Amino acid sequence: MTSSISPRHADPLTFSNGFTTLPPAHYTRLMPTPLPEPYLVAASARAAALIGMDVTSLQTDASLALFTGNVVPEQVTPLAAVYSGHQFGVWAGQLGDGRAILLGDVAAANGEGRYELQLKGAGLTPYSRMGDGRAVLRSSIREFLCSEAMTALGIPTTRALCITGSDQLVLREQPETAAVVTRMAPSFVRFGSFEHWFYNQKHDELKTLADYVIDQFYPSLRETGNPYKALLTEVTVRTARLMAHWQAVGFMHGVMNTDNMSILGLTLDYGPFGFMEAFDPHHICNHTDQQGRYSYARQPQIGEWNCYALGQAMLPLIGTIEDVQSALRIYKPAFGEHFVDLMREKVGLQTRQPEDTGLFDHLFGIMQDSHVDFTLFFRKLSDLKIANPTGVEAVRDLFLDRPAFDEWALQYAARLQAESSDDTLRKLAMDAVNPKYVLRNYLAQTAIEKAQNKDFSEVAKLLSILERPFDEQPENEQYADLPPDWANDLEVSCSS
Incomplete structure (x- = not known):
């Protein structure tokens, strides 16, 4: 054609x-x-x-x-x-x-x-x-x-x-x-590029594609004993780390099909995406996804599922199921370690402690109960003072259950004090990793509606703001506000 x-x-x-x-x-x-x-x-x-x-x-x-x-x-x-x-x-x-x-x-x-x-x-x-x-x-x-x-x-x-x-x-x-x-x-090139040849039983074409990807983008893998296993391992690690990044910033892709997964570990194919607002781990950003397969909480699991689909497709090249499983086994630790590291950065911790996972789980639990805005909370948390952890009203007032926040804040402050954290330095570090500005759906919708009337100024304005997400930008303060009530009616689907 x-x-x-x-x-x-x-x-x-x-x-x-x-x-x-x-x-x-x-x-x-x-x-x-x-x-x-x-x-x-x-x-x-x-x-x-x-x-x-x-x-x-x-x-x-x-x-x-x-x-x-x-x-x-x-x-x-x-x-x-x-x-x-x-x-x-x-x-x-x-x-x-x-x-x-x-x-x-x-x-x-x-x-x-x-x-x-x-x-x-x-x-x-x-x-x-x-x-x-x-x-x-x-x-x-x-x-x-x-x-x-x-x-x-x-x-x-x-x-x-x-x-x-x-x-x-x-x-x-x-x-x-x-x-x-x-x-x-x-x-x-996508995971589905490999699946295409596997399910059509064309292993020569599958090998040709894998050799192309290795030679062009992962040439050092040629030095390994099994370059195809090494490729699967590398892509699995990259995918796991990408999922950790998504979770840490509250990004939801919406359509994590294997044809939308990059062999380079890139975020690919933006359709019905969204950034978490009122925190709900079961939130589904894609109106088409009625079963919730691609909800926020399931993204790490689906990332692993997709890596298994890629592993299945690469089995004829790798050789044995055991080698495929060995390559895929890296997913959970790669995701877990990177996500915890990102969370430590988000809350300003300098050291690793065994109790940190429990601290984060406790936090996400109270955020869910109060439907706390994801981006606003982590940005404002940097203002917390160790000497008075419940004294920052801008943080505390995000919670419907303020005593629950107070309990967590005291635990958090004790953890900070144990590593002699400095309030000023910690705020600088946290503000460098917790964005003030993200592409909320209502901001995109406002820009779209103006653009549909041939006014592209809001698209340019949003781009300039989002290119500096960690800066205060006092002249653009309103772009960091909670979404207006009308935004509750916005829906994005696979046609978006």
């Missing part, structure tokens, strides 16, 4: 396409489908700098045409990749890039590696199934902002270079305008 051929032109970015070193069975070459009269919605200067671009160059007609898919440089051979996957725990068979087209890869500005540039929403591909191959402005803004927000939070993620929009309408629950978000990552 091919789309109408886009015109080509020379472009200052020097493209190659390392993915095409794989055999043609791994992808389909095709051109993006043009959108009429594209315009720039938003651009990330930080993402642009990664590939040596000045963000102002993204405003030119040539860049608009390139990053909408209307014009393709001579040396570019766009493609859509094939993969399969488990969706909500059920084998879904062949999936693939249904609305994403890979332009190619460009050198990183620092000379370390390359970035693939992928146009999400660039039109029909052979893998679109019942879809139209398009993305809407609403979902593109959410992905763009969250990709860059997660980067600023220090969480591994794909990046977002820019959003281009068009007045062309596409039908979702209602007609919406189309958009294309340009995503960046060293690779978009």
